[in-house]
């Protein structure tokens with residue numbers, strides 16, 4: 001049977017051009033268009049600016065595109081390239097393969113054990129700060145606390161150096177750059193002047209850290225930080241210029257702190273609405289892990305994972321010409337009622353799943369060859385911090401809450417999360 005083509009046959013559920021035009025005029029975010037186009041279980045999509053975009057949400061389609069079809073569907077020029085340069089997240093082809101090989105072993109379950117003391121040290125700082133705050137009874141922004149923690153853990157792991165306040169401010173300014181990046185596929189790459197200034201300060205920190213590490217590396221032999229590993233790679237591979245090392249550092253910093261910080265914030269947003277779950281998780285490592293898994297289901301920070309078909313091919317019987325955009329959307333996949341009954345309900349009891357989930361049904365860390373390098377690191381740091389805080393404190397938000405989700409390049413809460421913490425009796 002002749003496969004039908006999305007550019008002429010058009011799958012039956014393709015959104016009509018008038019609806020796309022109305023969305024364009026409205027200035028609404030991309031997620032609104034995706035919600036309109038979405039039909040559970042089906043390939044749908046729309047045409048924009050002469051290009052076809054296919055929305056991929058059904059687990060079996062997600063598995064085809066990200067899992068088994070990893071070579072056929074690739075990342076187009078990454079939306080974060082102005083920030084990340086040629087780092088691992090935006091690299092493609094052989095360059096990506098060799099970059100991933102260099103760092104893979106450091107991020108396995110065993111590899112991240114070398115950073116346990118960094119994670120424990122950074123968590124202890126937050127516990128101390130909360131104990132002091134509980135004594136004074138003052139509310140504060142806990143989204144900022146978890147962000148300091150995740151910047152601290154990744155910085156210590158990258159450089160083997162603790163984080164000082166000035167460095168933190170330069171590194172955390174990355175969020176202003178991230179916020180300025182286009183959420184949409186193929187969006188413009190130009191940054192506003194404030195983001196350009198933040199980028200310059202960030203680069204200065206990176207090149208300073210590189211110079212320090214190089215001096216130490218020569219003086220006392222190989223260390224155990226990511227920078228040491230990159231310097232080892234540079235000794236045998238000329239591709240590792242200072243610029244590429246900078247790009248890799250920024251990639252790990254951005255990928256490494258933003259998502260974990262936002263996930264921890266979402267966890268507190270959800271726990272605040274469900275105090276009974278907060279009570280159950282106090283002192284129970286398994287329950288803490290389930291809270292994080294369920295948080296990542298409802299609020300996968302990588303809510304949209306775009307790919308482009310490199311060659312003509314078919315997906316589920318539909319012909320996809322080369323150049324078709326495929327918009328894999330974990331946010332919608334995680335709300336598939338076939339897999340997740342009452343999908344909008346926060347229910348950590350879903351985890352660990354009693355029977356294996358269909359491939360492609362749950363992907364907060366992506367799946368396939370481009371799945372998250374830092375999954376183990378992220379889960380470990382989030383478990384340690386959330387476990388330590390819930391065991392000792394209760395948390396009660398004092399302001400309006402973190403607000404609505406913002407579907408930017410990642411999925412983040414709109415505002416700060418002011419809360420009062422109290423020592424458990």
Ligand code: HEM
Nearest residue numbers: 089255256259260263302305364365366370372373374378
């Ligand atoms: C809750 C925390 C995190 C979440 C939800 C998350 C999510 C993701 C997702 C969905 C992808 C795949 C993107 C795609 O397929 O287009 C990804 C890739 C990646 N993540 Fe994470 N991530 C987290 C934490 C981390 C941490 C802590 C690190 C580093 C220490 C990290 C490093 C990376 C890197 C380097 C890639 C690119 C891998 C490649 O292209 O080969 N991530 N992450």
